Amino acid sequence: MAKQKTRNRMSTENTFAENAPTPERRAHSEFVGTAPTRVLRTVQALLQAGDITQPAADAAERWYRDYVFGYCDYVEFSDQHRPSTLTRHDAVSWQLVRARAMARITAIREALGLCAHQRLRMMLVDELSFRAMGEALFPAISASSSQRKIAAQCALLLEQLADRQEAERKAAKAARAAKNTPAQPAAQTEQA
Numbered sequence: 001m002a003k004q005k006t007r008n009r010m011s012t013e014n015t016f017a018e019n020a021p022t023p024e025r026r027a028h029s030e031f032v033g034t035a036p037t038r039v040l041r042t043v044q045a046l047l048q049a050g051d052i053t054q055p056a057a058d059a060a061e062r063w064y065r066d067y068v069f070g071y072c073d074y075v076e077f078s079d080q081h082r083p084s085t086l087t088r089h090d091a092v093s094w095q096l097v098r099a100r101a102m103a104r105i106t107a108i109r110e111a112l113g114l115c116a117h118q119r120l121r122m123m124l125v126d127e128l129s130f131r132a133m134g135e136a137l138f139p140a141i142s143a144s145s146s147q148r149k150i151a152a153q154c155a156l157l158l159e160q161l162a163d164r165q166e167a168e169r170k171a172a173k174a175a176r177a178a179k180n181t182p183a184q185p186a187a188q189t190e191q192a
Contacts, residue, residue: 042123042130042154051155059162063108064124070102104168111164116157123154130154 043060046052069075089097109117122128122136133154134146141149 041127042133042151043158045130046151046155046158051151052158053162055166056155056158056162059165060120060124060158062165063105063120063161066101066104067121067125070098070105073098107168108161108164112157112160116160119150119154119157120161 043052043057047054047057065075108120119133119137122133128136130147130150131143134143134150138146138149
């Protein structure tokens with residue numbers, strides 16, 4: 001039994017090592033210390049500059065994980081992740097969880113608009129720089145002006161995303177609390 005657990009842990013650690021960036025990718029990109037390793041993106045640049053708060057950066061990370069899970073059908077785990085042996089997903093329950101992730105992405109797209117969704121996708125999924133985003137969205141103005149505009153738009157968008165996700169969490173918590181409270185008995189009428 002102990003050998004089996006050791007073998008499973010070693011295979012999990014090997015999988016994490018296999019999924020690490022290649023030496024060529026490491027040479028061409030700057031990585032941040034998050035687990036799993038990610039390219040230094042615009043979100044970290046905005047956070048380091050003080051243009052956004054940590055909850056906004058966390059909201060961007062949650063949005064990215066939902067997007068990748070919903071569209072690509074995989075989940076990234078950190079190096080410290082230990083798989084749970086208590087529950088296992090079958091094909092149906094896995095797709096239900098994936099559908100919930102897509103529903104969250106769709107709700108955010110409907111709440112913030114298609115332009116916001118496009119900027120989130122360019123910033124988080126495509127990992128474009130502010131300069132590349134500016135050139136794509138504002139080709140008629142100078143590169144430095146478009147870069148400043150996009151940086152300001154992305155900072156505002158990430159703060160809105162954080163507020164939207166916080167409102168959804170509060171609404172879900174209130175719904176769970178209402179569901180768990182017992183129904184009040186109907187007022188009894190006094191008979192004389």
